[in-house]
Amino acid sequence: MLCRNPVRCAAHRDRATMQLMRWWGRLGRRLRRAALLFAVLTAVVGGLAVAGSTWWLLWLGLGAKAETPNQLDLTKIALSVTAGVGGAVALVVAYRRQRDLERGRFAELFGAAARQLGDEDPAVRLAGVYAMAGVADEFSAPVRRQQCVDVLCGYLRLPYEPDDGANHLISRAETAQESGREVERVYRLRHNDREVRRTIVRVIADHLRPYGEASWSRCDFDFTGAVLENADFEATEFAGRLTTFTGVRFVGDRAADFNRARFTGQHVTFRDAVFTAPITHFGNAEFRTARTTFDGVTFKSPQTRFDEAKFTGAHSGFIGTRFLGARTSWRAAAFQTERTSFAQATLDGEHVSFEQAVFSGQHLAFTAAQLYATTVSFEEAKLGAAPRLRFRGTRDIDFVGTEFHGAVSFARSTIAGRAADFREGDFFGEISFAGTRFTAGETDFDRPKAWVGVRFDWDDNPIAKPTSVKPNPWPPVPESAPAPAPSI
Known part of the structure; x- marks a missing residue:
């Protein structure tokens, strides 16, 4: 279905x-x-x-030779x-x-x-x-x-509020109106709990690094709904079957650091997590799992970095993920999973970079994604891969219904594979395909919702347009635009 x-x-x-x-x-x-x-x-x-x-x-x-045993032999x-x-x-x-x-x-x-x-x-x-x-x-x-x-x-x-983590309060009283009466509720607090929680994270991280005397890497970790302050998991390895950061809030005054972290188990999920730390760092991280999930995550950090991160396995998902910080970078990231999906993702902020990123799996989807950042760059990126050896090549690249607003550049990028689908896209801004190599079997821009500010190398010479790029005739006509009058 x-x-x-x-x-x-x-x-x-x-x-x-x-x-x-x-x-x-x-x-x-x-x-x-x-x-x-x-x-x-x-x-x-x-x-x-x-x-x-x-x-x-x-x-x-x-x-x-077998001899008939006597009573003494039988006893022995x-x-x-x-x-x-x-x-x-x-x-x-x-x-x-x-x-x-x-x-x-x-x-x-x-x-x-x-x-x-x-x-x-x-x-x-x-x-x-x-x-x-x-x-x-x-x-x-x-x-x-x-x-x-x-x-x-x-x-x-356990429930935790960072504002209460470093004070000496053991309880907090709140007054509320219920049925016309004032009701006082008293909440007991684990006072000075911040250092305890930071120590737990530090102890866990130390046991996930190569120099640890006893490795916990093969354990499962369930941080569902936790609040992690200044979480430092740099150079750690999670090799258990299931690593869960679902709904985690990454807060603090220092980076949420997964730089050079390795996820080598069966499934890692950050579903619905929220990153508000000053920097979210997944640079050079390796996701070598059957399934990697960042669906529904909200990145509010001023800087979010996935530079040179590597994804392998069956699926890597950023479905519905929101990148809201000032700068988000995927520079030179490698997506080798069979299916990579940024469907319905929101890319906002000042600058989002996929420069030199490589998407070489069988399926790539930016379906209905919202590219709202001031600048979004896919320059020198490789979207899709041609068949080689036992790899059959990228089957489909899906940008159907994607909204390209602001300045979006695919300059000097390569769009390969069997088919790339940009149909029903909303192109409104400064969208550049200058120097893009269209080597896919077919690349379709038909029925756009808007077609404003889009530039191709053949704008001045439509004859130079590759035959694999559709529609014909060129350029595409927006759905809302009146159809051209038939020639007499």
């Missing part, structure tokens, strides 16, 4: 993906719990197989079998006892750290952060470590 609403369909796909990953995680935990029994049975069966093989080789290869065999079974039972009991001791020690340390995190005293909560990190480092089993990480992420998801 054709998707009529890209934003809604993308949300449904994300929910289905997350449910599938959670089910897979539960299955993995069940299999890990059954691993002990499987190991013991394997050892017993393996021992019997070795004994049987040894007897068979002696009998067949070395000519050992019975005692040997009993000893073997007893040893296997002892092994199981010892293994389970050791496992229970480890579980008990983990529960004790984990509980103590959790109680510290819940204390009213910020100094005790700080100690709880380091205690929980120590438990995660000591117990390297994936399930145990994941529990500790979940607690730290859960703390960050």
Whole structure:
């Protein structure tokens, strides 16, 4: 079925993906719990197989003759079998006892750290952060470590207002009118919580960097709805199945920094997150996941940078994303995902740059996007790729219904692939295709909503227009414009 609403369909796909990953995680935990029994049975069966093989080789290869056992021999065999079974039972009991001791020690340390995190005293909560990190480092089993990480992420998801993060207030009273009466509500606060939260982020980030003594990179991280101040994830690696920044507010007086971060798990999502930090930095970041989602994100930072970022995998989505800061840069970014979508995205502000960016996947969509920035540059960008080796080339480039307002430049860019569709676009401003190479099988500008200020190399010589560029005759006629009178 054709998707009529890209934003809604993308949300449904994300929910289905997350449910599938959670089910897979539960299955993995069940299999890990059954691993002990499987190991013991394997050892017993393996021992019997070795004994049987040894007897068979002696009998067949070395000519050992089987003799009828007497009562003493039968007794020896019975005692040997009993000893073997007893040893296997002892092994199981010892293994389970050791496992229970480890579980008990983990529960004790984990509980103590959790109680510290819940204390009213910020100094005790700080100690709880380091205690929980120590438990995660000591117990390297994936399930145990994941529990500790979940607690730290859960703390960050608790309600928090940055304005209250550094004061000494333990409660706040608010008065409201209800049914004609004044009602006072008292809200309890975790006073001086800012440093605790920053410490959690710092501890997590340190364990995601290459120099960390114990790596947490393969854990899942769920920051849904958290408020992260001065979040510094520079040079970190998220390699877990699911990394979730859904609805996160990135605030503070310093950058929200993901410079050189690597996302190598199955799915990373920033859906509906809001960036208001002075700088949002994803420069040189690598998104090597099956699905990367920035749908519905609002970038309000004065500067947003994705310079030289690299996207690979099945899908990278910026559907409905709003870039509202003064400057947004995707300079030399590489989109190698099978499907890249900026459908219904809003590019506003003073300057948006896709200069030298490369879109080489099978599908590229800017469907119904709003290019409202004062200047938007695709100069020297490569939109689409020709077939090569096993790659069949870009199938479609979709700018259908896109609004090109302001100064938009495709100068010296390359539009390649099977087809590029600019139909029903709203071209109003200074839109330049000077020096653009149209190598796609077909590039269609038919039925524009407006056609004002658009420049091509063949404006003065329509005969020089490539035959692959439509419509014919040229130039396109806006839908609202009267049709040309037929020639007599």
